Amino acid sequence: MAVRAAVAGASGYAGGELLRLLLAHPQVEIGALTGNSNAGQRLGALQPHLLPLADRVLEETTPEILAGHDVVFLALPHGQSAAVAEQLGPDVLVIDMGADFRLKDAADWETFYGSPHAGTWPYGLPELPGARAALEGSKRVAVPGCYPTAVSLALFPAYAAGLAEPEAVIVAASGTSGAGKAPKPHLLGSEVMGSMSPYGVGGGHRHTPEMIQNLSAAAGERVSVSFTPTLAPMPRGILATCTAKAAGGVTGESLRAAYEKAFADEPFVHLLPEGQWPATASVHGSNAVQVQVAYDAAAGRIIAISAIDNLTKGTAGGALQSMNIALGLDETTGLTTIGVAP
Ligand SMILES: NC(=O)C1=CN([C@@H]2O[C@H](COP(=O)(O)OP(=O)(O)OC[C@H]3O[C@@H](n4cnc5c(N)ncnc54)[C@H](OP(=O)(O)O)[C@@H]3O)[C@@H](O)[C@H]2O)C=CC1
Numbered sequence: 001m002a003v004r005a006a007v008a009g010a011s012g013y014a015g016g017e018l019l020r021l022l023l024a025h026p027q028v029e030i031g032a033l034t035g036n037s038n039a040g041q042r043l044g045a046l047q048p049h050l051l052p053l054a055d056r057v058l059e060e061t062t063p064e065i066l067a068g069h070d071v072v073f074l075a076l077p078h079g080q081s082a083a084v085a086e087q088l089g090p091d092v093l094v095i096d097m098g099a100d101f102r103l104k105d106a107a108d109w110e111t112f113y114g115s116p117h118a119g120t121w122p123y124g125l126p127e128l129p130g131a132r133a134a135l136e137g138s139k140r141v142a143v144p145g146c147y148p149t150a151v152s153l154a155l156f157p158a159y160a161a162g163l164a165e166p167e168a169v170i171v172a173a174s175g176t177s178g179a180g181k182a183p184k185p186h187l188l189g190s191e192v193m194g195s196m197s198p199y200g201v202g203g204g205h206r207h208t209p210e211m212i213q214n215l216s217a218a219a220g221e222r223v224s225v226s227f228t229p230t231l232a233p234m235p236r237g238i239l240a241t242c243t244a245k246a247a248g249g250v251t252g253e254s255l256r257a258a259y260e261k262a263f264a265d266e267p268f269v270h271l272l273p274e275g276q277w278p279a280t281a282s283v284h285g286s287n288a289v290q291v292q293v294a295y296d297a298a299a300g301r302i303i304a305i306s307a308i309d310n311l312t313k314g315t316a317g318g319a320l321q322s323m324n325i326a327l328g329l330d331e332t333t334g335l336t337t338i339g340v341a342p
């Protein structure tokens, strides 16, 4: 079966990573590539690492150009996907890598994104309980944010097993590609190199309600989340350090058993052997997720740490994994768990 795929936002970081993965997918034929300010440019000038596509020219992002594909990936800024998606037919598989369709609660959307809520689509984090069933055969997929991917995978097993109190404290470091390609003063090399800095402190980061949504669903009750993102001097990667007060009776053994059970059959999530800790360098360019969990008995807290590549499992790899499931293909097709090191 040949799957013809269009990519809107092909000049961006997420679109570029997606194209890198699509080029290695045996069933995908790459169709239209679109942009906005870079329409008319050769892709080789914008994504020089994608040699086989160097002579392709970016087109405008219009429904006409995106028509005639089996799958359309939208790697556009927040709030731009909904208007494009509504002009694509119901038989096309539309995979939104932006935030527009991730949240269930319209009030949360309006608070954190400041525009009317467009709706909710099946959520493209297959490892969460019940997520695969919702993705199978779906024609619409909302790909999670990169931080919620890392955090939800680190903590949901503890909540699903009733081992954690409903309050989580998370500090996560991200590489700068998470902020996209558009120039921003705080991302200048001289600001970022050799420094780490927090941002979105105090509950203001727009990924907070998405984490609450995922962890609350796993727990069966509302989980509060205190989330502090930090910017790290690296191009890719997220390291999420997540802690929660342990429920009564938790032991290191019961915690580990819950994580082993949650990830036993997961092709991309690797629960590391005890004593080994996740590192972003180990998942560079791969769809793998490294997870480790420990019980800090003195503090009575669960410590769960995950590492992902924000562009791969955190965006484009997660999108492709969901495409495979939605189309009934082997979930791992075109995706690797092999990183690039050092
Ligand atoms: N970077 C990351 O780690 C992650 C990104 N995402 C999501 O992926 C999406 C893209 O992010 P990212 O690639 O980082 O961003 P970039 O800024 O790198 O790329 C944005 C892309 O969208 C295009 N674009 C901008 N404005 C419009 C518009 N009005 N209409 C159509 N196309 C437009 C740009 O085209 P042009 O260059 O031609 O102007 C470019 O191709 C975002 O929603 C982001 O939240 C999700 C998870 C992680």
Ligand SMILES: CC(=O)N[C@@H](CCC(=O)OP(=O)(O)O)C(=O)O
Binding pocket: 097, 098, 099, 144, 145, 146, 147, 174, 175, 176, 177, 178, 179, 180, 229, 231
């Ligand atoms: C380092 C950095 O700036 N990261 C981005 C998150 C990127 C991402 O996953 O998010 P969306 O898909 O929701 O945009 C941020 O904190 O806004």
